Amino acid sequence: MDPHPRTSSQVEGPMPLAIVGVAFEFPQEATSMERFWQMVQDGRTASTEFPSSRLNIDAFYHPDQERPSSIPVRCGNFVKENIGAFDAPFFSIAPEEAACMDPQHRRMLETAYHALEDAGIPIAKCAGSDAVVYTGCFTNDYLSVLQQDYEAEQRHAAMGIAPSMLANRIRAQGWDYLNVGGANLVYHPNFMKMMSDFNFLSPDGRSWSFDQRANGYARGEGMAVIVVKRLADALRDGDTIRAVIRNTGSNQDGRTPGITQPSQEAQISLIKDAYKQANIDMGPTRFFEAHGTGTPVGDPIEANAIGKAFSDHRSAADPLYIGAVKANIGHLEGCSGLAGVIKALLVLEKGLIPPIAGFTSLNHVIDAQALHLCVGAPLSNRHAATN
Template identity: 35%
Template sequence: MTTQPTHEESADRKTGAGRSATTPLSRAMDTIKKLRGELEEARSGQSGPLAVVGVGLRLPGGIVDLDGYWDALSEGRDLVAPMPEHRKGPFAAEWDTLPRRGGYLDEVLEFDAGFFGISPREARSLDPQHRLLLEVAWEALEDAAFAPEYLSGLRTGLYVGVTGQDYRDWQPAGQEDAYWLTGNGHCFAAGRIAYTMGLMGPAVAVDTACSSSLTAVHLAGQALRRDECDVAIAAGVNLILSPRSTRLIQQTNSLSPDGLCKTFDARANGFTRGEGCGVVVLKRLSEALRDGDRVHAVIRGSAVNQDGRSSGFTAPNVRAQINLIKAALDDAGLTPAAIGALEAHGTGTALGDPIEVEAIVEALGRRDGGAPLRIGSVKTSIGHLEAASGIAGLIRGVASVKRRAVPPVVHLDTLNPRIDIADTGIEFPRGETPWTGEDGAGDCLGISSF
């Protein structure tokens, strides 16, 4: 193919300049191509997958690591038990009038303050939730093989889900001091870890009620994708240290009288409170692979929304839940068929469970066949960890993905008659179930926290 030289090209040849001429139009096209490339690169960074490179946890039943967690889940253990006598503190008489079963940690007051450079006087005023966060965050960084000096050269962000302030009831009125102020405010739960470990990225405490810790994971992921930090730590914590909060929750009629969380069951009559702490360390997947990090699991997308105006303050909005699941799928670049397992919010309430399953059926149901969708909820094993419930579900999902199996739903005997899963491909495992995805169908897991 031949073309005639343009006027500009001819003129250039006559001058013997020996270079290719550029018209204003071609320069504009080059600029557009360059900008498009930069835009695509930016979009790729903001929507790229994230790697879970470290995990730390303390959960009921003496669970302190991922293997122990999986063993308890796969065996279908119920880790809810009466509150240990030594945990009642100065409130024994009040506790005896309240539901006593819960997902309790064995010990929450012991703390090696000297290890973290904290004086004994300050440690006494420090909310045990803050102490637990320090310990478990350190363990998560150890699991990631990140030494403190490694993080000092990086922008490390910290996002902590925390709501309760039971420890305030331990301090007699009029005897507070400055340590009490910095030891019990939510903002200091994040700030203290950042200070102790020399973290230089964002340090944020998140309180969105029971979704706090999963919202913290979402914000941590957004910060990584926006290049606001190089490493992000997301955490959640909940301790039951005073009978006051249990008494107030009981007045909402949302606690199970028998202390059993019977999610999706016809006998569902409320949730059981639980304690625990979970921490995950996140990096951009591309950088984790580049650096040779061990990758526990990959987070491909997330989304956050609010119920808006619903039929009541405690009544879930099914349309909002449907929209949220679809938004998370869009962010991950996945279709409903890619989701083979779902860690549901699943509180075990007669109203909430059917609404949640209705939203799942609409957003993820297999009306046209395909790989099954297996649904569970860790609350049936350890209780509702409130601010830490989302991170407990996420870590359960990490364990499930690593083992390629789905653990059973504890206490599920007869499906709630208001839950209709006919011809949807949805299953509720009654025992440990092998999980195999074929050609990308059903090989991803979703996690909800409302």
């Protein structure tokens, strides 16, 4: 790394960003970098039956997907700690107010604090700083619970903070650091029923990423926050830089056979554009952390798109390795992207390419041999330049 990096105005392309702090709570024992990496390295899964603390799965489960008012799924990936636990006094929050807060909100406060702690940014320094906060979530299970209690629902609704959160925007200048977070907790049957009705969920409670057994995704719980600075600022401040984000990107699938079916052409274009905009050579990339939800349609589209995007840069002797953390901890939905970022960060730090948990046989629609892809290989110490 250049010890005297050029400023953003001198560098063509997007401003490089540094990840300087990380905190998360993923399913089961994956609550620290060491334990999470051990799970990924060993190719283990966090899938278990629904804990009784979430819901009585025996009251809702039935293997017949067509049966009304039932759920054909018994398993998922759940955090171990009591989701009702919250140190409200630490955040100067009254007990009555804490009782109205979505548990995802409570856990995000705690995770954000630990991320800032990991970044070496004390709370006193946060006060008055120009910090930008981006958070994501997927469901509103807590609201579904509160709707069964009219008085509690009114107290909860009165606490709306969405307008102030949506007002946060990144500008070219004027911010000191970013807190980027996501949260997902699962404890109400309504959304489970809706997702299973659309055939999104695996009856096995497993995400068989890129596997011939792929039959839908497994839901997962988790919270994660990363603290991000401009690379030049992180070097100036002497921060520990865990990884550098050279570019990000998104696009739209356009017209496809179904609204949930991705476009291979759009994905190829997105990958190539992300590298081109950042002036990065695609050649050194050896590892690609994929979406890999474990769906029989989406997985082959994604894997073949990745292979075609890198087709000019890989060979049979030097393939592109593909990973998917959803096979370990399920689809964390509003937190899933950060789970992939954190796993990719660890792959770079460890210099190892871990296996895909539970992988046995490649989906036959994925043309791995022609596209020089390596999917589901055992633990490898190949140089892991990563995407």
